[in-house]
Amino acid sequence: MPSLLYFIVEQRKQPDLRGLPTAVVQYNAWKGGALIAVSYEARKYGVKRSMRGAESKQVCPQIQLVQVPVARGKADLSTYRNAGSEVVSILSRKGRCERASIDEVYLDLTDAAETMLAEAPPEILEVIDEEALKSHVLGLNSEDGSDAKESVRKWLCRNDADRRDKLLACGAFIVAELRLQVLKETEFTCSAGIAHNKILAKLASGMNKPAQQTVVPFSSVKVLLDSLPIKKMKQLGGKLGDSLQSDLGVNTVGDLLQFSEEKLQERYGINTGTWLWNIARGISGDEVEGRLLPKSHGSGKTFPGPQALKTIASVQHWLHELCEELSERLQLDLDQNKRIAHTLVLHATAYKVSDSDSHKKFPSKSCPLRYGTAKIQEDALSLFQAALREYLGSYTAKMQGSQNNHWGITSLSVSASKIVPIPSGTASITKYFHGHPSCSSTKQSQNNLIEEATPVPPSGNESYSEVNVTKPQIEFPGEETMIKYAETSSDQLEDKIDLLNDQNPCCSSTNQACDEFTQETVLVSTSGNEHCSGMNQSQPMKNYSGEESCVTLSMPSFNRQEQKRKAVKDKRTCSILRFFKNQDPSCAPQKLEHVENTEDVKAPPLSPGIQSRSNNCLDQNRSELPKERPPEDAGDSNVCGSFQIEHRRGGAWSYNIDEIDPSVIDELPPEIQQEVRAWIRPHKRHNTVKRGSSIAHYFLPTKNT
């Protein structure tokens, strides 16, 4: 909603706007356009994002309205996307980075924080970063008259602090530096949250805006959540949050603590139930993903009220525009990132002024994506026509070419998904293109190859079910050496590939002890300029505020040294062979050793029999928690079939995956380490077993509607 990114981009483009009440509007023909970003100055006048341009003029006559660029008759958000990319490229320098939206980023800074703690911990710093001192530290009680910065400095540099908090302090320094880098290189500001997992970091990032950062020490989590309105938590702002309030009387996150995991699962399903139970305790196993690029591209437009499209010709016209934009973006992605999209999806909404089933949803349709603007346009139109026929059902018969009184299209969108990197191993595709005499440009040659290699979907009225059977096949003639694309070697792509290959060692552990798997998460989100905040007198002159990037820095505090130490200590039992072949419980020293810590931490949604580390836990909640999962929860009832490791009691190869010492993984052959880590990472449970089944009844909590 409050995407100040749009605003700060316009402000950078037009520096005269600085300090003035400003809003970014989309279109302006109807009541002055829709506001999609409002500066803090304008907010003071009561200008809200839901207003129309004309309305904002009423409450704030001097407001500056800046228009979103228009291309092909529709809003063109590319400048904002690009601005987001600028920021991502900076924020991704210090750790795993997940682009969560156009203006939000999560970072896992665990490694960087651990390195800093080992090599240059805050307590030995001679000069303390001024920006870090401006951090807000939740729960830090600065008595009256005390200097806020001084108490922050003390907190950041405490050398008797919990290790987890020390990591957070390091995170705060790193994030402060990153935010300064962003400011310096882009002129954008951002705000950030620094905590042990994504959900807490996200929460914190919104607490002090704009252009500030907020740290959530481990010890302040419970206090923070206890009184936090439930709907403030990410994912609970909608219907689920409503249901918690009205059905369970849960108004704060703390209220959730009264409900057992089973009760929550009963009501909301096995995955959501467990997720809620964990969230109540500030626990989240959600990993920072390591993805700098979007997973899909889309282009859409609404046609509200009288603008509704009533002829196939007008639909075709707009599909052409939308597909042209989509195609352009796909080509850019291909050139810059060497990625190919495989599926084209068409969405529309429509009204039908007819009889009975006038409420039927306009179905969405998909088909294999063929590159080339004309092909995308053609396929999108075919998809639309297939969907329209289905929508109209038997009612169809009549006119499809000219005006009709039966239906109107109120929104259209086309999107491209299943985007995958071009195989880069042998880079034969590059060689092929550059070696091909007819190829005048990289772009053209890529295009050719893809077009030739992708099956042509039917263009007529036939069903698309057949189309979907055929998968595009792209062949890569030749093997051997790679020849670089002339100008297109993309840092981002290389980063991505690195990230894909990167294994976070912490992910691999099944160890769930709080002490060992605390995560530190930092959330940076761009925000406010000097005029808005009024809090930081020493703000730099040029600075544009937005909710630019929500940087979550998540840091499992289980450092490698610690892992190694344990590995050595447990040498006797941590050989993989001993572990797998021996049923003696002493094979699971980690579990025994840390039972105190583990008992109260429930895993995020998991496969049966698999427990994962949690990203943090709250000691203070221990007494409220069940002492042990009931045996049936131990998970030998395996609903999730894809797992090869199972808990089989009594078998010669019986073992419980929760008992695997994480350090064991390191002893495996390198080529299978990654696979094993994937097995033991947290997994969602499938909710697919039919309710009526007696098996399901036996193994799964019954859902009371």
Add this chain to the structure above:
DNA sequence: ATTTTGACGCC
């Protein structure tokens, strides 16, 4: 007539 994106879960 709060637009235009985008991610993800469920079946």
Add this chain to the structure above:
DNA sequence: GGCGTCAA
């Protein structure tokens, strides 16, 4: 694959 939810 298609639909629904949630969010920026």
